[in-house]
Amino acid sequence: MEKASHLSVIVDLSPTQWHLSAQTSNQHPLSIETFLSQLLAFLNAHIASKHENSLVVFGALPGKSVMLYSSTELLSDDVPSLDANSYLPFKLVDSTVVQRIMNEFDAIGELEEEPPCALVGAVTKALCYINRITHPSSTTAGVAEDPSVVHDPRILILSVSPDLSSSYIPIMNAIFSAQKLKVTIDVCKVYGPDTVFLQQAAHLTNGSYIYLERRDALLQYLIMSFLSPTPIRKILAVPKQDKIDFRAACFCHKNIVDIGFVCSVCLSIFCQPLPVCST
Numbered sequence: 228m229e230k231a232s233h234l235s236v237i238v239d240l241s242p243t244q245w246h247l248s249a250q251t252s253n254q255h256p257l258s259i260e261t262f263l264s265q266l267l268a269f270l271n272a273h274i275a276s277k278h279e280n281s282l283v284v285f286g287a288l289p290g291k292s293v294m295l296y297s298s299t300e301l302l303s304d305d306v307p308s309l310d311a312n313s314y315l316p317f318k319l320v321d322s323t324v325v326q327r328i329m330n331e332f333d334a335i336g337e338l339e340e341e342p343p344c345a346l347v348g349a350v351t352k353a354l355c356y357i358n359r360i361t362h363p364s365s366t367t368a369g370v371a372e373d374p375s376v377v378h379d380p381r382i383l384i385l386s387v388s389p390d391l392s393s394s395y396i397p398i399m400n401a402i403f404s405a406q407k408l409k410v411t412i413d414v415c416k417v418y419g420p421d422t423v424f425l426q427q428a429a430h431l432t433n434g435s436y437i438y439l440e441r442r443d444a445l446l447q448y449l450i451m452s453f454l455s456p457t458p459i460r461k462i463l464a465v466p467k468q469d470k471i472d473f474r475a476a477c478f479c480h481k482n483i484v485d486i487g488f489v490c491s492v493c494l495s496i497f498c499q500p501l502p503v504c505s506t
Contacts (some may be wrong), residue, residue, distance in 0.1 A: 232379065238415065239384075239385055271320060274298070285352055287349040288345065316334075343391050354382075357408060358379045386416050390423050392482055392483055412428045414434065417442060
């Protein structure tokens with residue numbers, strides 16, 4: 228029998244990057260409104276695939292990360308009214324995610340300088356959430372396996388922001404934690420240049436990294452590449468990245484370097500030779 232699947236979605240909600248993405252000067256402009264409508268259709272498809280499937284959505288905002296929706300716990304007391312023409316789980320996902328994002332955008336207001344999005348914080352929260360729901364309880368030892376027990380959890384990152392060199396060490400620590408938890412990290416680069424660190428995250432966790440060439444076909448990319456659970460991907464021809472950028476960030480200036488100098492003791496990377504390791 229097909230096992231339950233868990234999906235943690237991390238949405239990059241940088242107001243500046245989404246403003247740039249919606250510019251008509253782009254070949255395929257994509258606004259946050261159009262993006263959300265296609266994302267919600269993908270989330271509904273995951274819920275509809277199997278009744279026991281679980282879903283959680285995190286938002287990476289400037290300077291903080293928040294949980295926008297969780298299928299296992301109620302984040303708000305505002306339950307949408309029943310409608311005979313809509314499926315309640317779909318309506319709950321749609322209304323909760325959109326309302327929480329709008330509330331967070333209103334709380335941000337106008338900033339003189341936008342801080343970087345807390346993408347690593349969102350990934351860390353997603354890993355903690357997965358560890359909590361997949362950790363077996365001591366009270367269920369010796370009991371028949373529950374069909375709702377999550378197997379092969381995965382994280383999908385929808386990114387629009389460029390790499391932040393200072394986050395190299397935290398994101399590598401998150402990748403190592405994902406490997407230990409056997410969590411697959413998929414990345415969909417919606418806007419902006421390729422991200423070095425997210426390419427490595429997808430490669431090291433056996434996930435897929437896809438750069439959108441046609442952003443007006445976002446929903447098709449999501450369904451064809453990221454809807455299927457990890458075991459089924461062995462049968463399907465899920466696209467993978469052709470080349471991977473394995474560059475690292477130096478520990479001294481936090482710059483991404485092509486050639487670095489590695490300390491033989493602590494394996495720290497520097498952009499220039501140092502007589503004594505600073506770490």
